[in-house]
C-alpha cells in the first residue's frame with residue numbers, strides 16, 4: 001500500500017461515494033452549530049419535512065451574539081431572535097444545546113474540544129471558518145456554508161472536492177516570550193493570506209510537537225487566515241492525555257482502543273505532500289499586525305512599513321489603504337503606537353493557558369489610564385477554572401474588566417464593539433476593516449503582548465517585561 005499523509009488517511013476513511021472526476025461524498029462525524037449560521041439550515045429542514053439525521057452527532061452552542069456583561073439581557077433584537085431561534089430549533093430537532101445557563105456554553109471552538117467532542121481522525125464541520133481549530137487534535141475540521149450545514153443535518157454527509165496537501169514545517173526552536181500566536185502570525189506575515197488556498201496544512205517540526213494542545217489550537221485556528229481549507233497536527237501523547245476522561249471521549253478499555261487507532265493516523269514516514277513550506281522559528285520574535293489583513297504584521301522591534309517598499313503595485317496599494325484606515329505613518333516604531341482598548345479572548349486565545357499567560361504579565365501592574373481592557377474567557381468552564389485559580393482577581397486588581405464567555409470583541413455582533421477611530425490590541429484572529437466595530441482599528445497580538453500593551457498604553461516587547469515587580473509607569 002502507498003504511503004499516506006494524515007489528511008489522506010482521514011479522507012479515505014470517510015469517502016462513502018466517489019464518481020470518477022467528481023467531488024467525493026464524505027461522511028461527517030461531528031457537526032457543531034451556532035446561532036449565526038444555523039437558522040436557515042433548520043428552516044430548510046422544516047420546509048422540506050426532514051429531520052436532523054444524526055442528532056447525537058450534532059451539538060449546538062451560542063457565542064457570537066452573547067453579551068459578556070449580562071448574558072441573559074440581550075437587548076439587540078436581531079441577536080435576541082438568533083438566540084431564541086437556536087433554542088427553539090434545538091428543542092424541535094432534538095439537538096443537544098449548550099445554552100446560556102450551561103457551564104459548557106462557550107465559543108464553539110473552545111467548548112467542543114473542552115467537552116472531548118473533538119477526536120483525532122474525525123471529520124468535523126461547522127458553519128464557521130475557524131473550525132480549523134479542531135485540527136489541532138489530528139481531526140479533519142473545516143468551515144462550511146449554511147446550505148451545507150443543512151445538507152449535513154439532513155444526510156450526515158457532505159460533497160467535497162479533495163484538497164491538496166501542504167506540510168508547513170516549523171524549523172528550529174522558539175525563544176522565550178515567543179508564543180504560538182507569534183508562530184502563526186509570523187508565518188502569515190511571511191507567506192501571505194492565500195499561500196495555502198486549496199490546501200490542507202499539516203504543521204510539523206519540533207516547535208510544533210513541543211506546543212501544548214491549547215497552543216496547537218491557536219496555530220490551527222488561524223490556518224484559515226492563510227487561505228487553507230484546514231490545518232492539522234499529528235495526534236500524540238499530549239493529545240491523548242488532554243482527551244482522557246473528558247465527557248464525550250470513550251472511557252476505560254474503549255479509550256485505549258481509540259488511542260491505538262488514533263496512533264495509526266499519523267503521516268507515514270516517506271509520504272509526500274503536494275507542497276512543503278518551511279518557517280524558521282529561531283529568529284522569530286513577538287509579532288504585531290499594523291494593517292487590515294492578518295498578513296500585515298511585523299516584529300515588535302520593527303517600524304510601520306513604507307508602502308513604497310513593497311514589491312508589487314497591488315501590495316503597495318493595499319498597504320497604503322491599510323495605513324490610511326489604521327491612521328499610521330510609515331517609519332513609526334511599532335512600540336510607539338498607542339492604544340485605546342485591549343481585548344483578551346476569542347477562539348484563538350481565550351483558553352485557560354492564554355488567560356494564565358496574560359495574568360502573569362498583568363500581575364502587580366495597573367492598566368494605563370488611557371486604556372480600557374477586557375478579558376473574556378472562551379467558555380463557561382474556562383471562566384470557572386480561571387476564577388478557581390484567582391486569575392479574575394489578578395485582572396480586576398490590575399484594572400481589567402472580567403467578563404462572561406462569548407465571542408465578544410472578536411467581531412462586532414454583540415455589545416462589545418470599538419467606536420470609530422478607536423485602536424485595539426486584540427488576541428483574536430482577524431483585523432479587517434470594521435471587524436471590531438465600524439471605523440475600529442485592530443492590531444493582532446498574543447495574550448502576553450496584549451496584557452503588556454494594556455499596562456503601558458502602547459505596544460511593548462514582552463520579552464523585556466518586568467514580571468511581577470513594582471508597577472511600570474507608562
Ligand SMILES: CC(C)[C@H](C(=O)O)[C@@H](O)C(=O)O
Pocket residue numbers: 036037064127128129130143411
Ligand atoms: C459568524 C461566522 C460565520 C464567522 C466565521 O465563519 O468565521 C465568525 O465566526 C468569524 O470569525 O468571522
Ligand code: SF4
Pocket residue numbers: 063064107108109128130346347348406407410411428429
Ligand atoms: S471567537 Fe471570533 S473567530 Fe472565533 S468563532 Fe467567535 S467570532 Fe469567529
